[in-house]
Amino acid sequence: MPKSMTGFAKVEMEYADGKVYGEARALNNRYLEINIKLPRIDYTGEQKAREIVRRYVKRGKADITIKWDRTSTAYGTARINEDVVRQYIGLVETLKQDYGLTGGLTVENILGFKDVIAYEESNGFAEDVLLAAVESLLARLDEDRTREGELIRADLSKRLEEIARSLGEIEERQPLTAKIHEERLREKMVEVTKSSSIDEVRVLQELALYVERLDITEEIVRLKGHLDNFRSTLDTTGPMGRKLDFIIQEMVRETNTIGSKSNDLPINERVIKIKVEIEKIREQVQNVE
Template sequence: MSHSMTGYGHSARRCGGYLIQIEAKSVNHRYCEVVVRMPREWTCYEDGLKRLVQRYIKRGRIDVYINKEQEQAGTLPFVLNTGLAESYLRAAEELRERYGLESSLSASELLSLPDILIAPDWSSQEARDEEPWEATLLDGLEEAMINLVTMRKQEGEHLRKDLEERFNRLEEMHAELTALAPEVALEYRAKLRGRLNELLDGAVDEHRFAMEVAVFADRSNIDEELIRLASHFAQCRELLGSTEPVGRKLDFLIQEMNRETNTIGSKANHLALVNRVVEMKAELEKIREQAANLE
C-alpha cells in the first residue's frame, strides 16, 4: 500500500507528576529527516527517540514536539540555583556600595532574574533511576507514530485511487495516439499529392514522391515512444500496488513519460495528435504533483 508523506499523530503520558504531550507531524521531504523538540533536560534521550521514528518512516520530514505540564498544583517544579543567587546578591551589594544605592535586591526581584530557578537535573543517573522518563517517552512516541502512520496510510490510499484514475485517462489517450499514428503519413501523402497535382498538372515523379513520403513517415514515426509509454504505465501500476516506498521511483517514471510525450509532440505533424499530446502533458503534471506526496 502506498503511503502519503503527510500525517499527524498524538499521545499523552503521565510520569513523575507531569502530563507529557507528544505530537508527531510529517510533511514532504526528499529524504528522511527527523527533528525533535523537547525540554532541555531530556536531550539525552534524543537519539533513541529518533531511531524509533526511523523504524516507522522511510521518507519525509518528521517534527516531534514533546511538552510537559505539572499536574499537582502547589508543588514547586524547580529548585533554587543557590550559587547563582549568591552571585546576584554579591553583585547587588557591590553596586550599592560603589554607587551609593539605598535599596538592596529583594526576594521577589531575585526570583525574577534569569536562571535563578532551574529544573531538577533529570540527566543525572539518580534522576533517571527515580522515574522511568526514557521508557515513558519512547512508549508515548511509539503511540504517536502509530497514529501518524495510520493517517499516512489512509491518505496514501486516497492518492493511490486518484493516481490510478489518472493513469486510466493516460492509457485512453495513449490508445487514441496509437490509432491516430498510422493516419499521419497517409494524410501527409494525400495532401502532398494534391499539392503536386495542382502545381505540376498531374506530371508527378512517382519515385521521388514515394521517397518523400517514406522520409516523412520515418521522421514522424512514434511507435517506439508509444511502446515505451505502455511499459511505463505498467511499471507505475505495479509500483502503486507495492508495500515499499515508491515515491522516488514513481517520480523517475513520470519524468520518463514526460520525455516520451515531448518527443511525440515534436514528431507530430497532425492536429488531433498534437491535441492529445497537450492533454497528456497536462495530466502528467497533475500526476507529478500528486506523486510528490507519496513516501
C-alpha cells in the same frame, strides 16, 4: 503502496505521575528534516526519540512535540544557588572597600536578588515512558499518512488510465496519418504536373521519408513502458517519490517528442491531454514520500 509526506496525529497517555500529550505534523520536504520538542531529557533520550522518528519517516519534514501534565508530586524542588549568593556578597564587600560604604545584606535582600533561588525541574517520567509516547504518536502518524497515500494512489491510477487511453488513440490514429499524407502528396503531385498520372516511385520515396522522419512508434512503446514502470512502482513498499519523479521526467520527454513529430491535429489534441494528466500526476507525486 505510496505514502503521503503530509499527516497529523495526536496521542494522550495517562500514568500514575500524570498525562503525556503528543502531537506530530508531517509536511512536504525534499529531504528528511526532524524537529522534536521533548520535556527536559538527556541527549541520549532525545537521540533515541529521533531514531524512532527515522524508522517511520524517510522523507519530509516532521515536527514532533511531547508534553505532560504532572501531578503535584511530580514537580521539581527549589534550592539556593550558592554560587550566585557568594557573588553578591563579594560585590557588597567590594562596594564597602572601594567606596567606604557601610551596611550589610539581610536574608530579605538576598532572596530578592535575581537567580538566587534555582528551580530544579523533575522529569517525573522515565525515559521509556517518553519513548513509548513517541512510538505511539509516530505509529498513528504513519496510519494517517498511509490513508492519504491510498487516496493519492487511486488518483494516480485514474490519471495513468487516462494517459493510456489517449496513447492508445494515438497509436490507432498513426497508420491513418500516413495514409492521409500519401493522399495529400498525390494530390500535390497531380496539381504540379497537371496530369492524372504520377511517378509512383517518387510518391513511395516521399512517403518513406515521411515515415522515417515523423514515425512515433518508438516513443509510443517507450511511453507505455514508463506507464508500466510507474504502476509497478506504486505496488512496491518504501519511499518511492523520487523514483516516480524521474519516471515522470521520462514520460514528459516522450510525450514532447510525439507532439513535435506529429503534424496531425487529432494526435496533437491527445498529446495535450496527456501533458495535462502528467502535470497533475507531477503535482500529486510531490506529496509522496
